[in-house]
Amino acid sequence: ISFFSLCADEMVRLYEPNKNVSSDDxxxxxxxxxxxxxxxxxxxxxxxxxxxxxxxxRFNKVKESELKSYGVLVNSFYELEPDYAEFYRKELGRRAWHIGPVSLCNRSIEDKAWRGKQASLDKHEWLDWLNLKKPNSVVYISFGSMASVIAPQLHEIALALEAAGQDFIWVVRNSDRQDEEWLPQGFEQRVEGKGLII
Structure with a gap:
């Protein structure tokens, strides 16, 4: 979780701006x-x-614990989001320490050892696919393990990826795939060779 997401989430929780609009879009x-x-x-x-x-x-219980705690550890570094680190500390009056980026720790696959569910493709399959692409030409999309993305959101993301025409790797948790209509009909065939869904 980043300082930005902590701050934005708290402002949405406190002020509920979603109740001041008349439609989802x-x-x-x-x-x-x-x-x-x-x-x-x-x-x-x-x-x-x-x-x-x-x-x-569950999220509300985590938020209650966060508010009662001495502080939080944030997977970020100050130079990445200084305005939000300061906002979290000064405006919200909360303690926080940067410990990131954690992704640079334990880089070998064995050390990472199953952070979530087993991927639908093994490491060699997606690495082989990625090696066929030009450097810096593939978009990586993942919302992590805390975010829950609903089927209409996944559907819109899929349409946007297809429209962009950009090569991509998209990580979608199995729990987010429960609704069978989460992908537009024929999407996987249309993006074959351009995108991987893991």
Missing amino acids: EPLVIPHLPHEVKFTRLQLPEHAMNQGNEFTD
């Missing part, structure tokens, strides 16, 4: 952040939109 501004940040309701995390489900309840 109408832009809303997250108030009081150091920069103007616009989202639509569909782009907000599930816990901001749907109260009373298991994920939201």
Whole structure:
């Protein structure tokens, strides 16, 4: 989790800007952040939109614990997001320490040892595919293990990836794939050779 996401999430939780728009695709501004940040309701995390489900309840318990704790460790570094690190500490009055980027630790596959579920493609398959592409030409999309992305959001992301025409690797958790309609019909055939879904 980054300082930006901690700050944005807290401003959405406190001010509920999603309640001030009339449709899911109408832009809303997250108030009081150091920069103007616009989202639509569909782009907000599930816990901001749907109260009373298991994920939201768990998220709220984590938030309560965070507020009672001595501070938080953030997988970031100051130079990446100084305005949001300062906002979190000074405006929100919370303690936090940079420990990132954690992704630079334990770089071997064995050391990482199963952070989540086994990928649908093994390391060699996607590395072989990636090696066929030009350097710096592939977009990597992953929302991590905390974010829950609903089927309409996945559908829109798929349409955007297809429209962009850019080579991509897209990591989608199995739990986010539960709705069979999460991909547009024929998507995988149309992007064959241009994209990998893991």
